[in-house]
Amino acid sequence: MAGTRQFDEEALLEAALETFWQNGFAATSMIDVAEATGVQRGSLYNAYGDKEQLFLLAFERYSGRFLDSVRQALSNPDPAVALTALFKGVVANMSKGGPSSRGCLTTKTAIELPLAGKAIEARVKRLIEDFTALIRDALSTPAARRMLSCEPDVAADLAVTFTRGLAVMERAYRNPRHLEKMSEQFVRILLPEGKRRR
Amino acid sequence: MAGTRQFDEEALLEAALETFWQNGFAATSMIDVAEATGVQRGSLYNAYGDKEQLFLLAFERYSGRFLDSVRQALSNPDPAVALTALFKGVVANMSKGGPSSRGCLTTKTAIELPLAGKAIEARVKRLIEDFTALIRDALSTPAARRMLSCEPDVAADLAVTFTRGLAVMERAYRNPRHLEKMSEQFVRILLPEGKRRR
């Protein structure tokens, strides 16, 4: 091998992710990425082929990190604690970022479907499915079943869908506090008082 | 007055709405609208100024129609019936349209915030607030309070947020059946069996 890559791929993907996260897939141009990374457009095309490939690579990092944070939140055996931590993490994920926050990349991308293309569609679906599976598993313990107001798989679907709703509300109001309060209430109806152990 | 408008404004706004609904605000070009309406681009600029104004006018129709359908769904005094009808209507609203459906215009637009601009942001927020108020009012009757697993205003916030989540899931899976099933389950935890009158 000769003619080695001049840029730090780690830093490049990080900056690309930040850019896509900020603007969404369609609204991000390769020029935006080039400016954000300091790598020329030609080099980006040479290294990654096109915008979709670059996006998929950036999304891979996002996805891994997101699922890690979910796993960690759900690690507590008490379903109430686990769900509370889960929503807190999800809200934090969509509320951080620049001065006006970035929102949730998964949701932004999902809304661009099916225009964003098959590959991106498949990738987003996979993340949603992995996310759902983690919640379902965490809620499938006997202790959790006793406390839930519905079956674990149903609860997982509802929770995932609710987090997507939070992401939309975040864009409209950019008020993390309000999202946290709603999350709290949502957990309350998933795990009703009457079924909670004291 | 002289030099009368050649096009049917009613039909134009209808076609423009359909186009924005299909592609979203940013991804719709004035050329798209011109082709969909049969009215030349120049005429559109002359009549409406720019894309944002045209969008706001189209959104006005969408908004009015949406709230009407919500009012109708919530007209039944039984909260379980009302909420079921509400979700059914909301899911139908986002699942209809061309061969691959259009999704929910409110949600698509909300996700484009804050890039879509202040005027659009204010308009979307207003729709969300009106939507929330209708649900809150419908759930504020003594009968409803007795059946709900939380306060009416909280239930309304949760329901609205959940519908936004449904809109995101619709884009990812385009499966109205699944959305309906989740809605059913959501209504079930908002109005728990134990509190329902037989």
Place this chain on the structure above:
DNA sequence: TTCATCTTTGACATGTTTGTCAAAATTGAC
């Protein structure tokens, strides 16, 4: 050091979109 290989660079070709405008066409009011 040489060289084959890969990357970088900047320019190019092509297409899209926005918004403007002068000229032509239309039409209600008189």
Place this chain on the structure above:
DNA sequence: GTCAATTTTGACAAACATGTCAAAGATGAA
């Protein structure tokens, strides 16, 4: 019918986007 107000039309200018490519530059391997 005339005319003034308004719309329509098609062309224009200016940005911005994508993707390609030849030439120049960099570098590991021999």
